Amino acid sequence: YAKLRAGAKGYDLTIPSQDYTSIMIKQGMVQKIDHSQFPNSKYINPEALEKAKGYDPDMTWSVPYCLAASGISVNKTKVKDYEKSFDIFSRTDLAGHMTMMDDMRVTMGSALKHLGYSLNTTDDKELREAADLIINKWRPNLIKFDAEGYGKSFASGDFWVCDGYAEIVFAEVPEDKHDEVIDFFVPECGSAAYLDSMVNLKDAKHYDLAMKFIDFSHRPEIYAEFCDALKFPAYINKEAAKYTKKKPMYPVETLEKVELKMDVGEALSKYDALWQEIRFSAE
Template sequence: MKKFNIIVLTTILFSSMVLSSCSKGEKKETFNLFNWTYYTPDSVLEKFEKEYNCIVKTDYFDSNEVMYSKLRAGAKGYDLTIPSSDYTSIMIKQGMVQKIDHSKFPNSIYINPDALVKAKDYDPDMTWSVPYCLAANGIAVNKTKVKDYERSYDIFKRKDLAGHMTMMDDMRLTIGSALKYLGYSLNSTDDKELREAADLVKNEWLPNLLKFDAEGFGKSFASGDFWVCDGYAEIVYGEVPEDRQEETIDFFVPDTGSGAYLDSMVILKDAKHYDLAMKFIDFSHRPEIYAEFLDALRFPPYINMEAAKYTTRKPMYGPETLAKVELKMDVGEALQKYDALWQEIRFAAE
């Protein structure tokens, strides 16, 4: 998951020292959620608290690395968190999560089977995790600046657009885009394929890029300085006023494919409120509740397609876009190969 300023959500914070009492004098259970800083609308949390007579206490992270490092360092008390696919895989392998009780998850019927196919390498049957959001890395073109273009990675070869284009400052995604363009897996560990992809980035795309940028490109796109940006749609849409988005932004995933993140809900090994965690997972996937998440962040109804019946806002892109993406997965020790090639690319950019 990634940072963006798509929407400012006001978060209700509860003091850990104060717990409301039930009518019988009993303390309400507290469900401890470790969540992305913008991910769950207040309306959803409030409805969950009311329905299950509990308190939701939320702590936040802004990257998978922060979340994982905190848990590995021994942080206790959290019941549920929402890692991206590569970290979900790692956490499953390391025994950091509990199994999903499908007898307590009737709304599993709304999970798109195609989303589980994408998770085939680490949890195809939702044994350990439940998909929550799939979002694409792709290309955003400022239509007011670029009138004629091919919707492919070949746009980065165009010298006439040099100085107005950026790609992600992310070695896995940028090298991954080149791998997909060449017909390889985003998660390739093959030396020849990686070399070919790195050479494509360094020799054909890099000369036309202004820079690599993972976060700030949205503001520069909105101001008209950047015309073509490789990245997550939400970063661009979060900066362009909504009444200008239609005329300004063309976001697409090339037919050759791109990277994506699949964030999934997992119940942590030391969770003290397993039943509430299962209730939260099931509640989140009620179509009318999931629609509130989609409306807040404007993601397409890919994971829970039934929710489309209840949405009120147009998504940034359609569910069909996500059919072309491949998840970024943990590549183990091969990450060192990516790092070495990335340092070579970055050196050439200086």
């Protein structure tokens, strides 16, 4: 985003997450989608568009490509009995073997969802309550906040419970051990998610070719190859499920519970201040 905003040229299409998609639309950085060149739009799941209703519910400017959930990965060989809830991070018997994302919006989002709030809230009381939950109940039991290395540490057996994106863990555990070792779930309260969408940039020199690529990507048999390669469920393009050959990391129904992280505008400073407090408590 920063590169494009600074005036970088030579790009026709990019795939930003929902927060940047909404910003790019507001800032006039993208062109409208030509639906006459996108017959495969009929395969886009209406539920995915409902999640994007805050910024582009009709695919006027963007085309959803991948919806992915954050949640909890438990090493089943290390932890036998557990509740499928964010309350697991309050368990002192698992202290020293758990980690949460070093990501302000994801970790605070987990606390907010657990408390019954939107992960995009700007309410001071709700944000304070979420921060206190992390500081007083969860943080004392964590090894650390980790955004990148938790997959490897989970695979090695050092981390038993990790809050974060499933693909980070599944990529590090040998595929023939996935079912034996990993239990990934989204608590009933829901969790944070990201929705990557394809957009055509305002200065695209090959707009028609970019539209052909978007349409090609959403052929069900082609989209199925993407799902199989990364083990994502065929949520965005449900017709593709007929062509997938691999078991996804989690059932497609899991994605019905997630909430997108959205741009919270000036309220981001509230999150920043509380996150510094949370991180300071970790020292």
